Amino acid sequence: MTIVLAPWRSPLARALHRNRALPNARYVQLATVRANGCPANRTVVFRGFGADTNQLKFVTDARSEKAQQIQRSPWAEVCWYFPKTREQFRLTGRLTLVQSNETDIDLAQARQQTWQELSDMARSQFAWPHPGHPRTITHPFDDTVPDKMNPLPDFCLLLLDPERVDHLELRGNPQNRQIYARVDHTWMLTIVNP
């Protein structure tokens, strides 16, 4: 199946290209909601788009708080600021957590492929002791490089399917702001006040 590129893909691709010299231009802030209803917010690395989709790819550890939060409420908002071009994308949508027991063949394959594309350093973190637990000397950090072909059990692929994208360009006076909203299979564009 061929998916039509969403209209916000073009300005986002342009921002990625123009900021490509900055490693942190691929770091975004992912907000989710905790079990107690309070927000959570952390930096994650953008890993590209899913094949033939408008879904953003991230990776996470099944033991992390966000993996737990997502299973309770899949809604998320990514805030992506590009320092060089001074523009911000806010992408709102639902997250899908693809774990080791995934039964959908395409998703399971996407998880495996994303694992293979990681660096050895990134892969080795999934062999580390439980994230967020008190650090003890009895849980040494494993230096062994995991098998590139077989993802470790706690490795998860995380997919964000945006339904709303708010693009703000700080350059210019006044600034420019566009909101893309998905209604069924159509994207509606509204020019709004910054």
Add this chain to the structure above:
Amino acid sequence: MTIVLAPWRSPLARALHRNRALPNARYVQLATVRANGCPANRTVVFRGFGADTNQLKFVTDARSEKAQQIQRSPWAEVCWYFPKTREQFRLTGRLTLVQSNETDIDLAQARQQTWQELSDMARSQFAWPHPGHPRTITHPFDDTVPDKMNPLPDFCLLLLDPERVDHLELRGNPQNRQIYARVDHTWMLTIVNP
């Protein structure tokens, strides 16, 4: 009253100093929760600490979505990534919105002082048409520079009072992560797995 500096102020001050050459090192991502329970996330500018407090200062427009969200649920999480030193602070706490009708004298004064410290450009944005509303030619953007002494009615000071600070240093293998948690008036420090 003299407030003791929270223990996370020292590593945060060090990060601010070491990243001072980057304008975006003072940009943070602020997550709140929408009325429908979904997260919201946007970039805001850090405006320093409140006098004799551990509260982070931001500014916002009373007409913005976040001002509405805060009045429903004050909980927020700020994600602050420092590109040069490759470290992240996640600051969780309650927000206080200081509006034009503030009755607390100290807060009202802090609002006025923060207004005076803004640039003309930042001040003029509070005279712009309603943020997020469709842009029309009948609502021109006012070029008049507002009075430096008297805040415009929609100008709000926004204060975050952190109760938990999660500091992650990406440099080093393994990475280092510390969690500061406030219990009554005491801060507890836990070294955790990254």
